[in-house]
Amino acid sequence: MVTLIETQTQDYPAATDELPALVDLADSPVRDLNQALHEALDGQSWTVENPGGKHSLAVGIDAGVSVTINGHAGYYAAGMHQKGEVTINGNAGVGLAENIMSGKVHVKGDASQSAAATGHGGLVVIDGNAGARCGISMKGVDIVVGGNIGHMSAFMAQAGRLVVCGDAGDALGDSIYEARIYVKGTVASLGADCIEKPMKAEHLEELAGLLAAAGRTDDPADFKRYGSARNLYHFSVHNSTSY
């Protein structure tokens, strides 16, 4: 039996009066940016220009810093993220915020495949669409997607909440454990052991909180909730065709 891990609310340090450090990736390597972020102190902020789809931007942050990336990010942006806040004013490539532990990652455009995969905590907001396998193996992260998500999203999701304001692709929540999924639009199909569940007052309240945290004004009453039927937790030969 998996224990549900409640996500902790993160308080971000107030912005300092100092001007944000400006990093132009047309002139400097990503490695230098990440090194500076690893040495950063709470409250500091960075603005990154000309990201040009480079990989591994703002990876491994472990302080209450704020990073704004003006443009499109490549693979694994804001991976292994803790405490800080990363905003991407553009699209993000494969593996956005992979293994996020806490803090916030906000993409104003679309995200590619495997967004917030294996995330343990924190909040990932994608204003546009997310590709396939969004929230795969999520372990406590909260994800709010303004648009649609692709197929096999929340596959083997163990804990956390996935909110989709658009439509979901095929096999949503396949082999899901205890994560909760809220979808406003249509679901192409549900994966193994994922079912629709009633929206109780506690769920409307939880969803309202998540939408507000993502800066959205959608009405929680328009959403449906999905989760685990808990039929496949333990191997049973009778279920062998369902796994």
Add this chain to the structure above:
Amino acid sequence: MCGIAALQLRNPLLHPQMGSLLSSMMCQIVDRGPDSAGLAVYDTPGLVSGNTSTLSLLGKDQGMPAAGIAAALENLLPASAGTTVKVVGDTTFVSSAVDTGLLAKAVRDTLPESTIIGRGEHVAVMKSVGHPMEIAAEHGLEAMSGSQGLSHTRMATESAVTAGGSHPFSVADDLCLVHNGSFSNHATIRRDLLREGVVFDSDNDTEVGARYIASRLKQGDTLEEALTSLGKVFDGFYTLVVTTADSMAVVRDPIACKPAIIAETDDYVAMASEYRALASLPGIATARIFEPEPGKVYTWSL
């Protein structure tokens, strides 16, 4: 992992920049496949010309000098055909104002050991083993003009690292296919095609895909129909780009294992494995950028 970059220029004013734009796209995908590379360019002056068939032959050394090959071919082809032989980088181009089939037969009779890697009135294909940017430089890509271009940097998975195993595969007039991924049932489909009389140049799984599409097109399929059919018959994971004399198509496998991103403006449509390959294209800041849906065939025509 392989890298794909493809560009179709809708605005003729951009044609002179085709090579430099493709080169800038390609240098961003070298990391995805540094062991060999292939290029295909369309309507590039100096390499192809209208009403003339051009064959691209693998390797600069065909066992005899270019003048000797030209003389031998002229003996087999009509005098009025104006047969020429030119070596560019690691590729030998043979051009003649005859049907490609007739030219290919003459080349096979003259150079039985040669491998034809491209054919048609519009396309020139170049491939080699080594660092992709060196291959591009050796062929002078930067300075090339043209209407379309595609390049592939290869990390070999299903067959050996040889120039012949590099993409694109061009097995019918002006048709090119590049592939990121692998086909798991290519041996079965190869046997089916062999029974139909199709001849193969390599052990490469991608060549099976290219031969399959060529076979479907020959039977009357449109490019879109041929790629839809490929999606039903081929098992595996793939992003494919296919070009013809005036079209470009992109398709991903039904579970979208392999990456692809497309940018569209009034001036061009560009596709690459990763966004960073598109980042330096003109007008990219306002381009429509999207990832193709799994299993859906996208086509654009000039």
